Amino acid sequence: MASKSSVVTLPAKARARRSVISGRQHLAGYLFIAPWLIGFFLLTLWPILRSFYLSFTEYSLLDDPTWIGLGNYEDIFLNDRIFVQSLKVTFTFVLLSVPLKLFFSLFVAILLNKSIRGISFYRTAIYFPSLIGGSIAVSVLWRNIFDLNGYINHVLSWFGIPAVGWLSNPDTSLLTLVLLNAWQFGSTMVIFLAGLKQIPSDLYESASVDGATRWRRFFHITLPMLSPVMFFNLVLGVIGSFQMFTSAFIITNGGPANSTYMYALFLFEKAFKNYQMGYASALAWILLVIVAALTLLNFALSKYWVYYEAEGGRSK
């Protein structure tokens, strides 16, 4: 309160001086962030606006863009069967991989939240693979594991089970990529772990005094208290899965029979294989709308299950 009132009653002179300084400071400030600003306007904002314009043109890189109005969008929605297929693949991927990853990373986070000896070693060891994250190396490794001559089939052969084309059969290829995505649980798990640490232990103590079982404590304390974190991970997970590219590109290249032809890969090939930049831009904007819509939906649904303690219970 005190500081607030002092601002309001600042003498006129002091205010004037402050604004001079802040004017100079403004300039210095802008200069200091100029590299970022230039980067933002030139490398982010301009390309975004440009891609919006290009989405209404036909542009092959070699010729100048020609305006075709809604032509690209018409083609995409009315004629393009591959668009439908890639959406189907991507939605399936999101629907399977997001819950699986959330579940798996929460499970690991709970295990790593136990206070046993050497827990920091386990935490490091389990988080360690995430340092190499979604890199190309991991994708290549995954290919080696699930290849027709890969490790898994090798182990299966010990038991007389015939080789399965995990990646080379359209029935299993997408699932194998889902599994890879779930396996890259590191950062999600760390956020869950931080969330778990935030839950006051007296809640658990009083609950156990009241005779609540482990499961009850999990469902009535851990889950509600963790729901904002869960929500955060869910939103990011959905956005991330929609943009999944690397593993589909490296491991399966969209095949076989387009069974792993993710939307981002489709977009990439349109742009850099077919040089249909206008078409690819239109695809990018459609992806943006889809992801934005799903994110809004997530926010709308969140009021039914996310619990913010600070706001005294179920909130907006």
Added chain:
Amino acid sequence: MTKASKKSKWRLGLTLLTVALALAGCSGGNNGEGGGAPNANDEGSGGSAVKPVNLKIMWWGPDARHQATLKALDLYSKQTTNVTFTPEYLAWDAFWTKLATLAASKSMTDVLQMDGAYIQDYAKRGLLEDLSDIDLSGIVDSKLIEKLKIDGKLYGIPLSHNGTGLAYNKADLEAAGITLPAKDWTWDDYFAFAKEARAKLPEGKYGIADNSAGWDWFQFYQTSQGKDPIMVDGVKFNLDKDLWFQFQQTYEQFRKDKIVPPAQVQSAFKENDPKADPMASGTVMTRTATVGSVSVLEGMLPGKVGVVNNPTGPSGGGWAQATIFLSVSSSSKNKEEAKQFVRWFISDKEAGQALGMTRGIPINEEIYKELEPTMTKMDTIGKDLLNTALDKALPFYPAPPGWEDFVKTYQTEMESVMFGKQSLEKAYENIVEKGQETEEKLSKK
């Protein structure tokens, strides 16, 4: 991707950009000095003043080609002291992505490698310089040059001979007592070979691969029967229905009879990967190969590989011609120097030694003869393939620009058939629909 990581990516990117700019500034300065020094020397020794020139050059290929080319560039800089190079070398995919971007910003490199599948596209947009005035007599066969001209102009200097055919696992076929493929075999011979191999090979091994998803494999069949290619003049769609069904039904029957590998094995193949290559892995006895790439196979199966031309029909089979070129960009400021360099690249003997067979069989007969004494089987197998392919060869029909979607659709539809998820009739319908749609689009332009 999280917001935080995106931001840090930007930050990293900007830092790198700053560093790159700083470095570019430095090296630019150095180049100026470096270029100036020998210049001064020349003047001292009584030569006339030569302006220092930096040529940007870009090519694609495997590492061996990169190393050899860098050596050749060094050599040129030593022989022609006023010329330095800024080389850039990439893999195939990355090369075309980058080149298109450079073309869009009118900043293509002075000299660039070109491919037969793209040269028309780039030439017709005025991006390449006409090289007809380079004197190639005694270096390249003049008949060959005439064939390569586009509207009477030469937009790329051919570097090597290329051609297509089949490689086969000679050792394994002989061991199993299977009749070896013979030069100028027909498609019927080819299919009969597949059946014989099935009868004589153990389970899990096959005579031929299931190439039914490759549009170009069927095109070989169609053109060998005297028909036009699938894309006539780059714009007309031409798929022969009867031939197509005859061809695809053969493969369908082969899949049933296990004469070709099952779909999941077929789609796990990765050519030139020692473990996943259809032939190097020991699964299939034959594989399509080109003059430029067959040596890789010989490297993986030393001493076991034989070569034969593509199955033929009444009008021939396969193709054999130059497919790799060096072109000069029409926006180059150093066209004369670039042209001199390009000529040197295929005519200088030292360069020939440095480059070896890294771009296939040198177009210049003299250079090839120089190399011959030191050649190993890995080098000569390409020549063997070329020799068997030459006399029956048909023209090279790559997919023209605008047909990328069609190629993709063809593959996807046929893969669905291979996995038993779709009938041949349905696949044909979808393929034809896409072909007609493409034709319609291209005819509007």
